[in-house]
Amino acid sequence: EVQLVESGGGLVKPGGSLRLSCAASGFTFSDYSMIWVRQAPGKGLEWVSFISTSSSNIYYADSVKGRFTISRDNAKNSLYLQMNSLRAEDTAVYYCARDRVLRSSTWYGSEYWGQGTLVTVSS
Amino acid sequence: QSVLTQPPSVSAAPGQKVTISCSGSSSNIGNNYVSWYQQLPGTAPKLLICENNRRPSGIPDRFSGSKSGTSATLGITGLQTGDEADYYCGTWDTSLSAGAVFGGGTKLTVL
Numbered sequence: 001e002v003q004l005v006e007s008g009g010g011l012v013k014p015g016g017s018l019r020l021s022c023a024a025s026g027f028t029f030s031d032y033s034m035i036w037v038r039q040a041p042g043k044g045l046e047w048v049s050f051i052s053t054s055s056s057n058i059y060y061a062d063s064v065k066g067r068f069t070i071s072r073d074n075a076k077n078s079l080y081l082q083m084n085s086l087r088a089e090d091t092a093v094y095y096c097a098r099d100r101v102l103r104s105s106t107w108y109g110s111e112y113w114g115q116g117t118l119v120t121v122s123s
Numbered sequence: 124q125s126v127l128t129q130p131p132s133v134s135a136a137p138g139q140k141v142t143i144s145c146s147g148s149s150s151n152i153g154n155n156y157v158s159w160y161q162q163l164p165g166t167a168p169k170l171l172i173c174e175n176n177r178r179p180s181g182i183p184d185r186f187s188g189s190k191s192g193t194s195a196t197l198g199i200t201g202l203q204t205g206d207e208a209d210y211y212c213g214t215w216d217t218s219l220s221a222g223a224v225f226g227g228g229t230k231l232t233v234l
Contacts, residue, residue, distance in 0.1 A: 035223060037168075044125065045160070045168065045211050047223035059222040095167055100158075106215045107223040109158030111179055113167035 002026040002112045004096050009117030016086050016121070022079035022096030022114055030074035033057075033099040035107055036081050038092035039116075048094070049081065050107055057105045064090075086121045093118050126151060127212055127226035134232040139202050143229045145195045145212035151224055155215040157195040159188055162209045162228075171210075172197060199231070207233045 008020040022034070036048040049070040050059040058070055069082040079096050094117050097110035128146040135141040145157065157175050160168035170179055172188035175195065187198040195212055212226040 037223075037225075044209075044228040045162075045213070045225040047213075047225060050223060061222055062220050097168075100170075100173055106155075106217075106221075107213075108156055108215075109170060109173045109213065110168075111170045111173070113169075116167060 002098070004098065004112055004114035006094060006096055006114040006117035009094065009119045011120045011122065012086055013123050014087060014121055017082070017084045018086065018119060020081040020083065020094055020096075020117060020119070022081075024077045024079065024098070027098070029072075029077040031102050033101075033104045033107065034072065034079045035097050035099065035110065036070060036079075037095045037097060037113075038090075038119075039095070040089070040092040043092075046092070047107075051079070052105055053103050083119070086119075088121050091119060091121045125227040126216060126224040127214070129210075129212060129226035129229045131227070132230045132232065134234055135202055136234050137202050137204060140198065140200045141202060141231065142199075143197045143210050143212075143231070145197070145226050147193050147195075147214065147224075149193055150218040151193075151214050151216040152190065152195055153193040154217065157188065157190055157212055157214045159186075159195075159197045160211045160213065161206075162211065164208075168211065202233050204233050207231055 033052045067085045098112040101108040159172040162168045175190040176188040216224045
């Protein structure tokens with residue numbers, strides 16, 4: 001069974017940092033690209049970042065470019081999102097999700113999602 | 124302001140059919156596959172349609188997808204009260220700011 005479990009969310013002050021993790025199991029993690037998607041309270045889905053299998057293709061939404069860094073450790077079956085210079089507008093539930101297609105260089109949709117982890121940026 | 128445009132809400136009676144539109148451009152829908160997601164309150168999105176019109180295993184054939192040019196459509200027939208949820212379209216965008224994009228979401232109310 002495919003499982004994605006996010007962790008690392010919490011309350012942080014504006015300007016602070018947080019590192020989210022996504023532990024993957026039930027599939028060959030190194031074969032799939034991964035994405036982070038967030039959802040602010042009461043708002044829609046917003047794509048945050050994409051990383052390909054070997055980390056050779058990485059993309060960020062303009063809203064987080066220069067502040068967030070996506071990475072992965074295929075040996076540990078884990079995906080990460082380092083978030084720096086956090087702002088109030090970064091407050092959201094953050095989901096990790098697996099791409100549908102093997103070894104994709106872009107996103108083809110996601111059938112498997114984690115349960116999400118809440119990040120709250122407030123003083 | 125989302126890159127993909129969806130109606131904020133749609134409604135229909137149980138048993139009826141509803142369609143949800145998703146409008147984009149040549150840099151996204153026009154040249155990439157579209158997927159559709161259902162999100163119930165407090166839960167993660169669920170994939171309903173991939174590659175414009177394919178249903179993943181376990182998704183009933185009441186759900187259908189289509190694409191024409193730079194627009195896509197999700198269709199739901201035989202509406203049930205359990206279908207009441209938010210629906211999102213998504214695709215890849217190959218513009219200067221390349222990345223995944225989602226529609227703003229459509230709230231389906233089953234009257």
